[in-house]
Amino acid sequence: MPVPLFDTKGPLAPLRAELLARITEVVDDGRYILGPNVDAFEREFAAYVGADHAVGVANGTDAITIALRAMGVGPGDEVVVPSFTFYASAEAIPPTGAVPVFCDVDPDTFCVTAETVKAALTPRTKAVIAVHLFGNVAPVAEIEALGVPVLEDAAQAAGSTSAGGRPGALGTAATFSFFPSKNLGCFGDGGAITARDAEVADRVRMLRFHGSWDKVTYEHVGVNSRLDELQAAVLRVQLPHLDGWADGRRAAGQHYAEAGLGELVQLPVPVEGCAPAWHLYVIRHAQADAIAAALAAAGHGQKAYYRTPVHRQPAMARWGAGTSLPVTDELAATHLAIPLNPLLTAEQAAEVTATIRRALDAGRG
Template sequence: MPVPLFDPATPVRALRGALREAVDEVLDSEHYILGSRGEAFEREFADYLGVPHAAGVANGTEAITIALRALGVGPGDDVVVPSFTFWASAEAIPPTGARPVFCDVDPHTMCVTPETVKAALTPNTKAVIAVHLFGNVAPVREIAALGVPVLEDSAQSAGSTARGGGRPGGLGTIATFSFYPSKNLGAFGDGGAITTTDAELDARVRTLRFHGSEDKVTYTDVGYNSRLDELQAAILRVQLPALDGWAAHRAQVGAWYAQEGLGELVTLPRATDAADRVAWHLYVIGTEQPDALAAQLTERGIGARGYYRLPVHRQPAVECLLAGGRAAVAPAGLPGTEEAARRHLAIPISAATTREQVAEVVAAVRAGLAALG
């Protein structure tokens, strides 16, 4: 049977009535920007994460830029960021005037480590972006012990939990989320949030997201027009109570893959020591012929794809920055990044994936590898 790489529709099917009602309430209110539903979602999302402050913004990319600006990052500063990540994690740095410095990842967990971050620190490092990649939990507390503010890129990790307590979004100095529709907690369009335990940072974020103004009259900064609209906030409020159940199912799907013997065929993703429950946003295996295997799986109706085959530091736009000294790579290079980029392959996972579908995927992997010899 065909098994899609993503299935965002099935988990929300039971919520359609509540979603329609929530949308109708926004339409009846005729208030679409920075209203009561956005404020309510911010409170509820902050409570879910266990932090005092959450501010909705337009998308996850602007969330990172605004969070960096709130930290005081600007021209002359360096920001450490992994190269094995989605483009936006690094793309958000140059608009602040700062220089991205690319660090390595552990190829088994595909997350940054204190050692890879330390190897990329410079005298001008103002912040570190720790990406909770694919839903895994980066060791934020250990990285923070290096003495540099940590911005958590939590776009892919809603629903994951950390060992020792806490959730991504509440482990570092400030954190960002994306609510792109395919995310673990997805809106029906673009959306994002910035969370923090620091009231001053939260106030700074709220000023920057609204054109650099606190009162729509006086403009103290050159800011952004970046708000989470009321329709998306209302939709996210309906889904938020279901997130933990969805996250637990994603973790269970990962366990099913191991129980079905997938680890005998390919390298399974490894949770970090910082993780308690990993709500896998993507389930990313490792193999020596990932693109050839993806083609075999596609022929069998199984969704599969490589995501970051060309890591960020080798993207054309960054090569131009590197050539001009406006970006840098950790002195020891990025061997873990190159290995992860070369070998990774995402296979199906969602909050609705069944045990039968997992068995179908594993059987297809087995057959596909056999066909490849």
């Protein structure tokens, strides 16, 4: 039986009636922008994360740009960011007037570390973007100890935990994406920014609404980036189930381990003290492309997300040229995401593992 890379429908099936009812309530109420569901979701999500403030925005990319601006990042500044990440992590920096400076990552956890960040710091560094990649949780406290503010890119880490707390409550501010395939996903685009500082949160609220509190006086050149009422209602239904889904994602990773996948490929390694709610389950092998072809032939989902790392993308050439990131280059060539969702069974994990085993055996033959 083919196993898909994602399953966005299965976990929501038991919630269908409640979701439709909440959507109907919004339609009947007639308030679609910054209404009561957005207010309530912001409070509920802040409480869940353990942050003092949460502000809904239109998507995760806007969230990064707005959060950086709220943290005081602007022209002439540099922002350290990993290159082994989704393009938006770096794409969101130039709109602030600052420039990205790319750093390497840990080969086992895929996350930035204090050491990889330190190698990229300069006197112009204004902030570091610590990406909690694939659901792992970067060591934010260790990076902050370098004396630079940290913005968490937690788009892939909703539901993860760490010894220091949940992603979203570890740095100066954090950003989330609620793209439908994320651990907590809405029915379109959506995002949020969490912060521990009231002044940062206030600037975020103004920047997401044209730089104004009242739509009369405009104190900043802002943007129009608001989480809408329908999406907030959908997210409120799902949020109480996020921890259960996170447990399911962790259980899926354990199914792969028990199926013997670690005998064939390198499995993802949690950061010390972290319990990742794996958004993607990313393995490593020198023959990753051959494994991908075998999985595709068997009808199983698979994807190499970052074959060309961000610093080598055409639009980043002016900032990435001459940058040497050996771990990033190796990970780009050898990583592969395989099927994972909160409902993945041991039988499905065993079937995917068996397909990988056959592919590698054929390569040795």
